[in-house]
Each structure stands twice: as C-alpha cells, then as structure tokens.
Amino acid sequence: MCGLEIPTNDRVIVGMDSLDDAGVYRISDDLAVIQTVDFFTPIVDDPYAFGLIAAANALSDIYAMGGIPKTAMNLVCFPLKQMDISILRQIIQGGLDKMKEADVVLIGGHSVEDRELKYGLSVTGFVHPDRILTKKNLSVGDCLVLTKPLGTGVINTAIKGGTASVEVIERVTQLMAALNRDAAEVMNKYRVHACTDITGFGLLGHLAEMIVGSGCGLELDSENIPILPEAIDYAAMGMLPAGAFNNKEFREPMVEFSYSVNPLMRDLLFDPQTSGGLLICLDRNEADKLVDELHQKGIGESAVIGEVISAPLGKILVN
Amino acid sequence: MKEIDARGLACPAPVLQSKSAIEAEQLNTVRVVVDNQAAQQNVKRFLESRGFEIALEKDTDGYYVIGRCDETPLTEPEAAPAAEAGQTKIMVMIATDRLGYGDDELGLKLMTNFIRTLKEMGPDLWRLVFVNNGVKLAIQNSEVIPDLKELEDNRLQILVCGTCLTHFDLLEHKQVGETTNMLDIVTAMQLADKVINI
Numbered sequence: 001m002c003g004l005e006i007p008t009n010d011r012v013i014v015g016m017d018s019l020d021d022a023g024v025y026r027i028s029d030d031l032a033v034i035q036t037v038d039f040f041t042p043i044v045d046d047p048y049a050f051g052l053i054a055a056a057n058a059l060s061d062i063y064a065m066g067g068i069p070k071t072a073m074n075l076v077c078f079p080l081k082q083m084d085i086s087i088l089r090q091i092i093q094g095g096l097d098k099m100k101e102a103d104v105v106l107i108g109g110h111s112v113e114d115r116e117l118k119y120g121l122s123v124t125g126f127v128h129p130d131r132i133l134t135k136k137n138l139s140v141g142d143c144l145v146l147t148k149p150l151g152t153g154v155i156n157t158a159i160k161g162g163t164a165s166v167e168v169i170e171r172v173t174q175l176m177a178a179l180n181r182d183a184a185e186v187m188n189k190y191r192v193h194a195c196t197d198i199t200g201f202g203l204l205g206h207l208a209e210m211i212v213g214s215g216c217g218l219e220l221d222s223e224n225i226p227i228l229p230e231a232i233d234y235a236a237m238g239m240l241p242a243g244a245f246n247n248k249e250f251r252e253p254m255v256e257f258s259y260s261v262n263p264l265m266r267d268l269l270f271d272p273q274t275s276g277g278l279l280i281c282l283d284r285n286e287a288d289k290l291v292d293e294l295h296q297k298g299i300g301e302s303a304v305i306g307e308v309i310s311a312p313l314g315k316i317l318v319n
Numbered sequence: 320m321k322e323i324d325a326r327g328l329a330c331p332a333p334v335l336q337s338k339s340a341i342e343a344e345q346l347n348t349v350r351v352v353v354d355n356q357a358a359q360q361n362v363k364r365f366l367e368s369r370g371f372e373i374a375l376e377k378d379t380d381g382y383y384v385i386g387r388c389d390e391t392p393l394t395e396p397e398a399a400p401a402a403e404a405g406q407t408k409i410m411v412m413i414a415t416d417r418l419g420y421g422d423d424e425l426g427l428k429l430m431t432n433f434i435r436t437l438k439e440m441g442p443d444l445w446r447l448v449f450v451n452n453g454v455k456l457a458i459q460n461s462e463v464i465p466d467l468k469e470l471e472d473n474r475l476q477i478l479v480c481g482t483c484l485t486h487f488d489l490l491e492h493k494q495v496g497e498t499t500n501m502l503d504i505v506t507a508m509q510l511a512d513k514v515i516n517i
C-alpha cells in the first residue's frame with residue numbers, strides 16, 4: 001500500500017495508517033462501527049471444524065478492539081470442479097454455528113470459483129467511541145495478560161506433515177475454534193489501556209507493533225507464557241512454519257533474549273497463530289484480578305506474561 | 320554421501336523428505352539441500368532429534384544441512400522410550416474384542432484371559448495396539464482395564480486407534496493408552512522384531 005493515497009475523513013477513528021486489528025468509523029457521539037475481514041486456506045482436514053475456526057478467527061478482531069460483533073458476510077473461494085459441494089456446506093455450517101454462538105447474524109456473502117479453497121468472514125461490530133481499544137496507549141508499569149496458549153502454528157505444520165496425533169489435533173482445533181468473546185466480556189469490566197489478538201506475526205511480532213513509537217519497552221517472563229507442550233516437541237522435530245522464521249527475521253532486532261531462554265522457546269514466541277488469544281495491557285494492580293476472573297470463567301490458561309518498562313526504549317527483553 | 324534435494328518445497332515437506340530417506344536407507348551421512356533458511360533450520364532440528372551432528376553451509380544454489388551420525392540413526396525422536404539392548408521387541412495388534420470366531424460369549428472370555436496372560440511375555444512385550452473393534456477393550460466398562468493399566472504402569476506403551484474411537488464415538492470413554500494414528504502404527508510395525516495380529 002506504500003505510496004498510495006488513502007482518502008480519509010474526520011469520522012475515521014482507526015484507519016489505514018495504524019497497525020490495528022480493524023477499522024473504526026464514528027456514526028455518532030455514542031456509536032462507532034468496527035469493520036474487519038479475514039479469510040484463509042484450510043488448516044485442519046475436517047471441513048466443519050475449519051468453518052468454526054475461520055469464523056472465530058474473523059470475529060476475534062472485533063473483540064480485540066473492545067467491540068461487540070453484530071453482522072457478518074461470508075467470503076468463499078471454492079474449487080467447484082475438484083471438490084464436492086457438500087464440503088462447502090459443512091464449512092459454512094461450521095461458520096454459521098460459530099456466528100450463532102457469538103450472537104452474530106449472517107446477512108450476505110460472496111463466492112468465487114478458485115483453484116484453492118478459502119473461507120472467512122467480513123464482520124461488522126459496534127463500540128462506544130470512548131471505549132475503543134487499540135495497540136497504543138501503553139504506560140510504564142502496566143502488565144500484559146495473554147488468554148490462550150501459543151503453538152498453533154507449529155501444530156498446524158505437524159498436521160500438514162501427517163505427524164500430529166489425533167489428541168493434539170482435537171485439542172488445537174478446540175483452541176482455535178474458541179471465541180475470544182468470554183475473555184473480551186471479562187476484559188471490558190476493567191480499565192484496559194491497550195489490546196490486540198495474537199495472529200500471524202506471533203506473540204513477539206504483535207508486541208513489537210505495540211511498542212513501536214510508544215516511548216516504552218517490554219519485559220517478558222518466558223516461564224509464565226502459556227505454550228502448548230506438544231508444540232515444543234514438534235518444534236524440536238523441525239515442524240516450525242516458515243512464517244515463524246519470517247517473523248523472527250523481521251522483528252528479532254527489537255528483541256533481547258536472556259541466555260537462559262532456549263532456542264525452541266525463542267522460535268515459538270514468533271510462531272504465527274490462528275485465532276490466537278487476546279493480549280491485554282492494563283494496570284499492574286488490576287492484572288492479577290483480571291487473570292483470576294478469566295480463570296473463573298474457564299479461560300484457564302490466561303496468565304500475566306510481562307510488563308511495560310521505561311528502558312531500554314523500543315526493546316523487548318525476554319527472560 | 321547421499322544428497323537429498325528438497326528445493327522448491329515448503330515446510331514441512333523438506334523434513335518429511337529427509338525423514339523418509341534416512342529411515343528407508345538407514346543413512347549415517349546425509350546432505351540436504353533446500354532453498355530457504357526456514358527449511359534449513361527445520362531440517363537441522365529434525366536431524367539433531369535423530370542423533371546427527373550437523374554442519375550448515377550456503378552457496379548460490381541453496382542452503383545445505385550436512386548430517387553425520389556415528390551410530391545407527393535413532394528411528395524415533397530421542398525422547399521416545401527405546402527398547403533395551405538385546406531384547407526382542409514384540410508388538411501385539413488387536414483388531415477385535417473377541418478371540419477367534421464362533422461363540423461370541425466364549426470369544427469374550429478368551430480375550431479377557433488373553434490380555435490377563437499377556438504380561439507373561441515379560442519385557443519382550445514392547446507395544447500393544449488396539450484397532451477397529453479392539454478399541455472397545457480400552458474403554459470404560461471393559462473388564463480388562465485394570466490389567467491394561469497394570470501393563471501400562473510397567474512401562475508398556477499402549478496405543479489406541481483414534482480413527483476407530485471416533486468412528487464408535489468412544490473418544491471420551493478411553494480409559495487407558497495413548498490415542499494414535501496410522502503413521503505411528505505403521506512406524507511401530509516397522510520397528511518391531513515381531514508383530515502378532517489378533
């Protein structure tokens with residue numbers, strides 16, 4: 001998009017110039033709409049599960065902005081000549097079931113014939129203009145809370161390679177299909193300073209986006225970062241997705257690892273996530289309370305993973 | 320030295336290609352060429368997990384991983400339980416919940432007795448695999464659960480076919496063993512010294 005002129009106006013609250021999860025447009029003093037779109041190629045073999053995951057992933061951006069998703073449209077690319085139409089039916093059924101769970105209505109969509117199957121949603125949500133959460137607005141002393149374990153990228157690669165066990169596939173499918181709604185509902189009771197969801201850039205990639213130009217740095221405690229245990233085993237077997245290496249190459253200059261952080265852990269912190277958890281930044285005094293309440297709501301792997309520090313500026317220290 | 324050309328392939332394909340080659344040909348030295356750093360790192364990791372010493376190189380044609388292993392390469396990741404030296408590895412695969420054909424009631428009794436007596440094989444019994452109707456022996460209400468648990472406590476690896484559990488809608492009722500897939504079963508067959516099918 002570099003070099004292109006993007007028209008805007010004073011109602012655009014979050015637009016193309018920011019690195020945020022979705023765009024926000026003010027309708028009135030007490031209402032803004034959030035818009036987002038996300039679609040991708042299948043990551044699991046079961047079409048229904050793929051539908052669930054693609055929908056949960058697309059809806060997540062609205063939750064990460066502090067909003068509530070309301071309507072959605074299907075985006076479908078389907079190889080009609082190679083695949084039975086019943087597969088598409090199962091995918092869309094998965095998407096619909098997830099939308100139902102999120103109280104979102106499907107109001108349209110568009111499909112094209114394509115050589116490669118893709119599915120996702122365009123989602124619209126509502127938010128009060130004063131309650132929008134972006135990636136900016138960190139303050140020194142804030143804590144960072146992560147609500148889902150990392151490692152889905154590695155496990156999806158192991159699934160592609162036919163080496164993942166049935167139990168792991170089940171576990172990771174459930175994790176990716178889980179809505180971030182419950183986590184967002186709990187989060188919205190607290191005075192949150194910033195929020196995003198962890199997706200393709202991996203934990204460190206998204207944290208890097210948060211601190212660029214923020215005037216602060218971050219310190220993470222790698223022992224407290226929730227990670228799927230199987231992901232470590234698969235990473236050791238060479239099942240890291242290429243995206244993890246790309247993320248690492250791009251953002252590693254901003255990261256300083258302590259010598260004690262093992263190389264597999266370093267790579268997993270760059271592992272691209274599908275439908276990852278929320279990363280919530282809030283006052284230290286509130287962070288533990290938030291984690292307790294998330295645990296009570298069944299979001300059991302939520303944890304405080306680090307804090308915002310004043311120096312070194314623009315760096316992420318990982319201990 | 321065997322050279323494996325995995326250029327033009329995306330992860331995890333270079334790892335899978337290296338895996339097939341070292342397993343099929345029992346290679347002690349190998350040189351894998353790939354066209355990107357991600358694949359180079361992954362192949363390096365994989366070979367290390369199989370006990371190889373690694374050197375990395377790079378030129379205009381690609382990225383190289385050179386692996387050397389003084390002993391026979393490990394056939395599984397190092398963490399997996401390995402059989403002790405000098406011991407025969409017997410794999411028993413059970414595809415039914417009844418022993419033999421004919422009277423079903425008798426078949427059930429015989430199967431219970433068979434599982435109870437399996438421990439007499441001692442440490443040679445290496446893996447017990449349940450597929451098809453056999454998975455019903457590893458779920459709630461199966462009479463042999465205590466016996467299977469005892470075998471498992473004695474470090475026998477019990478594998479239960481996930482596709483079969485899913486087919487019978489029993490995934491949540493499994494009481495013993497690890498859920499497994501066909502790749503694990505086929506690999507186990509290949510590694511075993513003796514496979515007994517029931």
